[in-house]
Amino acid sequence: MKRTHLITLAAALSLSACANLGGADNLGPSLKASEMSSLGKSQTSPIIDATGKKIGLATITQGNRGVVTSVMLGELTPGKHGMHFHAIGDCSPDSFKSAMGHVMPSGNPHGFLNPMGPHEGNLPNLYVMANGIAQAETYNTMVSLHGAYGTPALLDEDGSALIIHENPDDHTTQPIGGSGGRVACAVFK
Numbered sequence: 001m002k003r004t005h006l007i008t009l010a011a012a013l014s015l016s017a018c019a020n021l022g023g024a025d026n027l028g029p030s031l032k033a034s035e036m037s038s039l040g041k042s043q044t045s046p047i048i049d050a051t052g053k054k055i056g057l058a059t060i061t062q063g064n065r066g067v068v069t070s071v072m073l074g075e076l077t078p079g080k081h082g083m084h085f086h087a088i089g090d091c092s093p094d095s096f097k098s099a100m101g102h103v104m105p106s107g108n109p110h111g112f113l114n115p116m117g118p119h120e121g122n123l124p125n126l127y128v129m130a131n132g133i134a135q136a137e138t139y140n141t142m143v144s145l146h147g148a149y150g151t152p153a154l155l156d157e158d159g160s161a162l163i164i165h166e167n168p169d170d171h172t173t174q175p176i177g178g179s180g181g182r183v184a185c186a187v188f189k
Contacts (some may be wrong), residue, residue, distance in 0.1 A: 082169030082179025089159020157187030
């Protein structure tokens with residue numbers, strides 16, 4: 001008798017878990033038919049340092065409700081570094097100022113810890129190990145590759161850039177979380 005109750009309980013929990021995975025009420029709208037073709041599509045770009053030297057790779061991939069960003073790189077100062085999507089896909093060497101400011105059409109302030117934020121270009125900090133190597137994967141539901149869900153398109157007419165900063169992002173301070181200068185960049189167009 002006890003075994004029957006356990007099987008019934010396990011089946012009920014499995015059905016309950018499945019019911020909570022796909023509903024629009026839980027996860028928001030899914031891709032429209034016209035957007036399905038971009039699901040799983042990705043773009044990989046080199047990450048360069050301020051001298052123009054390739055130090056890694058960044059990949060953005062369209063998920064069902066956001067963008068997966070994968071970063072693998074070396075030759076950076078150990079510790080945390082702010083990482084953001086910038087509005088223009090231009091990594092002209094030296095200061096990367098040509099990438100302009102963060103992707104933020106909503107006008108929300110910077111920062112995951114800001115009660116009025118975050119804006120669309122915010123990403124978690126990148127942690128570089130003592131040997132200068134970093135590998136990270138993040139998920140951002142506020143952007144898309146081509147404008148899905150009415151979110152900003154990273155691959156719009158002027159593209160976007162993934163910028164890595166010299167200091168950690170405190171996720172509050174305006175306008176860039178105190179993350180300082182731009183030390184690495186990847187272009188997405």
